[in-house]
Amino acid sequence: MARGRLRFGVIVLLFAILRFISSEVSSDNAAILRPRGLGHRLPILLPLFLTSPDSSRILNDSFLRHLQELNRRNPNARMSLYDDLLSNGYYTTRLWIGTPPQEFALIVDTGSTVTYVPCETCEQCGNHQNPRFQPEHSSTYQPLKCNPDCTCDAKEAQCTYERQYAEMSSSSGVLGQDIISFGNQSELTPQRAVFGCENTETGDLYTQHADGIMGLGRGVLSIVDQLVDKEVISDSFSLCYGGMDVGGGAMVLGEISPPSDMVFSYSDPNRSPYYNIELKEIHVAGKPLPLDPKVFDGKHGTVLDSGTTYAYLPAAAFVEFRSAIMNELHGLQRISGPDPNYNDICFSGAGSDASQLSKYFPVVDMVFSNGQRFSLSPENYLFKHTRVRGAYCLGIFQSGKDPTTLLGGIIVRNTLVMYDREHLKIGFWKTNCSELWERLHISGSPAMPSTPIGEDPTTSMAPAMAPSVPSTYASGExxxxxxxxxxxxxxxxxxxxxxxxxxxxxxxxxxxxxxxxxxxxxxxxxxxxxxxxxxxxxxxxxxxxxxxxxxxxxxxxxxxxxxxxxxxxxxxxxxxxxxxxxxxTWWQQHYLAVIMGVIAASIIGFSAYGVFFIWRWRRQRMYKPIDAVVAEQELQPIVNE
Missing domain, CATH: 3.30.70 (Alpha-Beta Plaits)
Incomplete structure (x- = not known):
């Protein structure tokens, strides 16, 4: 099985851009792997508003009031996140494209720029969650015509894009413009934007359940850049991933008011095309790892990527981190990992209650160059063993030859991450992401603001949310x-x-x-x-x-x-x-055993010939289980350009 969903890649071709903006060469971070340790892939989730018993104390009420007040002054796109990071390997959100709107489930990816969905004309696209985009069914769709600033398909006279990613998947197609809507939770009105309409996809892009990618990276085709250029949002966005066993979360396109205790790191856009932070030290149980700070400064530095499942450290840092973690564990037993294809570092004996992990595993601190420190709970560097109850494995691995430190989504579970691009910094704040919307009192479906002059209206928006779930299920009680x-x-x-x-x-x-x-x-x-x-x-x-x-x-x-x-x-x-x-009921719990017992009794009652006939019939019809999984080759997290 694959080691997780990895999305850190390199663009090899120029992509098309708008007439009214300059040309650009951009790097995309979008290698995609299926989640490891699973017998089957799960479908897309609705937002989950599940709370742990003590989660309410985590949220800062004054921060919520500030956020609500800011939202009243500066409307932004408030959107729910779906799925579970380790079950699906990614988080998705919903976008509606066209008039009338066509719905898509898109992977939120801070390492990609262009947003794209499968096109109806696609000759090589997989079977995804929603139907393909139908340009002829949208009264507001316009192809992006060839111009000197874009790669052009001369036959179609239309701008094109092409992406190739680290795990050898790819996406290519044409560029078009249409109305993009952000759902019923958003105060931001539908906006016209450029997106990709896929004609070909390969590799994991072809097999994934999600429809496509929502590019949140830096670049003129990024959905964030386009909204900022239209001056409808400020140059900032935030992501908040749900915690272990919960999933879901929240996203905001636009500015929010940071809480007073949010921890920030400088992010240098000139250093790397990816969102980077200045990581200086890692402490385990309060003790700094004996490392030269330059170990975290190789190539792209320390990259924060929402599309990567796990975290990857350079070899020297990983060896010290692994040793420090193991030295702090007492009373736990080292066991084999869930997948024999990988030499995972796993431990049993911690129990199945994820909220109690801090009793068994140490706190890990990331110290930034400005001296600020962000603490990681065990859920931020562990994942559950899929075969042994109460066992956990390290979700931080050694990277390949590339010296870049890559911090995936596991690092920021139950963490509000603010990408403040305007002020060149990224903020981190521990909270309960899965109940954030509920605490903001916007978990319903408020009416959308009126369509601005000059824009095209949409006729429908996001469906209503799923009913709330009793907290007893959320807490595992x-x-x-x-x-x-x-x-x-x-x-x-x-x-x-x-x-x-x-x-x-x-x-x-x-x-x-x-x-x-x-x-x-x-x-x-x-x-x-x-x-x-x-x-x-x-x-x-x-x-x-x-x-x-x-x-x-x-x-x-x-x-x-x-x-x-x-x-x-x-x-x-x-x-x-x-x-x-x-x-x-007893029948519901044991129906399979009862059925098998009846069948066994019937067989015993048959004649010897009958038994032989049934055995021979079943033997001729043996088949491979439908949920069998073929092991995949492990991929390096980073490749050289």
């Missing part, structure tokens, strides 16, 4: 043993009965589950067509869902991201329910 939901379909009851088996397969495929997990509970006529009750069981021999997986499924259902083709028609999720493991 109660395990989720069963998911049930009722679906209303416009298809007639008499017609649906013959299609029900096929429909269960479609639902399993859309939710990326095994078909054995999806069970029909009831099917009844309804005034709108048919009403179906479904039950979803944990996979394999598991008795319960992880919190992130269960929320994943519910969010997909509530936000209507199941694509039902003909003849099923339209559907609505009438209600859903999470059943605790303790409340599941």
């Amino acid at each position: 109660v395990q989720i043993g069963l998911i049930t939901f009722d679906m209303s379909l416009s298809m007639k009851y008499s017609d649906l009965k013959a299609q029900i088996t096929k429909l269960s397969g479609v639902i399993a495929q859309e939710l990326e589950l095994n078909i054995s997990q999806v069970h029909l509970v009831s099917l009844t006529p309804d005034r709108n067509g048919s009403l179906i009750s479904w039950a979803i069981f944990p996979s394999g021999s598991a008795n319960y869902f992880s919190n992130s997986n269960a929320m994943h499924i519910i969010s997909q259902l509530v936000d209507h991201h199941i694509q039902l083709s003909e003849p099923y028609g339209n559907y609505q999720i009438v209600k859903w329910n999470l059943q605790p493991l303790v409340n599941r």
Whole structure:
């Protein structure tokens, strides 16, 4: 399996730019790997507003009041983040492009500039979450015509772009302009912007579930730069990633008021095309690693990249870091990692409650050149072992030959990161990212401001958010043993009965589950067509869902991201329910064992010939499990240009 989602690459070709701006050569950070240690890939999540029991004390109320006041004065694009970093390997947000708007789930990437989505005309694009962009269905779409400042497709007379990334995936297509909308939470009105319409994608870009990339890096095609150039936001944006076992989070395009205790580091745009910080020292349990500060200053320096899953240190720094961590561990046992293809550093004995990790693992401090210090909790450098309960592994690895220090998303979980480009600094503030929107009282769907003069209106915006989830599930106090939901379909009851088996397969495929997990509970006529009750069981021999997986499924259902083709028609999720493991009936918990027992008893009752016939029939139909994963080659985090 791949080591995680890695997105630190190098652009090899010039990309097209607008008529009214100068040409530029930019570096993109977008190598993409699938998450490691997983038997299957999960779909895109809705925002999760899950809280731990003591999370409320983390948030600074005065900061929230300042932020609310600033938002009233200077509207910005407030957006939710979806997915879980280690389950999916990335975070996504939603953008709507065109008139009427077409929805896309895009990976937020501070190391990429251009924003792109698959185009309807794409001859080599994968099967992603949403339908491809259809330019002819948007009344406001305009191709970016050839000009002296762009790479041009002479045949189509249109500007083009091309990206190649470190793990050998690539994206190429044409550039166009259209109205981009930021969702119901945003106070920023829809804006016209340039984006890429893909005609070809390869590698992990082809296989990923997300539709494309939202470029937040430095460069004239960056969505941030375009909004700043239009003077609709200030030159700043912020990301806030959810914590371990929670996921979700928040993003703001535009300025926010920093809390008084936010820690800042200088970020030099002339040093590197990537967002860098001036890391001087790393302390473990209060003790500085015996390193020359120059070790963190190689090539691009210390790069902060939202699109990379883990963190990577130069060899000398990694050896000292690993040794210091291991010297501070007492009462934990060193065990093998979840993937035999990697020599992970893992430990068991810490328990399954992530909030108690600080009792077993030391605090790690990053000290910046200005003397300010940012402390990392264990969740900022550990990931859960996927095969051993209560075990954790280091999420900081040794980088390749490139001396750049690369800090991925794991480092900033439950951290508000402010990219203050105007003042050339990046800020860090520990908080609970997954409940940030709730505490700001904007978790509903407020009406969008009126469309500005000269811009084109959009006819619809983001769907309503998923219902809130009881905190007992969020904190892990109660395990989720069963998911049930009722679906209303416009298809007639008499017609649906013959299609029900096929429909269960479609639902399993859309939710990326095994078909054995999806069970029909009831099917009844309804005034709108048919009403179906479904039950979803944990996979394999598991008795319960992880919190992130269960929320994943519910969010997909509530936000209507199941694509039902003909003849099923339209559907609505009438209600859903999470059943605790303790409340599941004996039959629900042991239905597979009962079924297997009945089958075994039947076989015993057969004649010897019958037994031989069944054995021979099954032997001829042996197949490879559908969730089998082929190990991937490990990729270096950084390559030389």
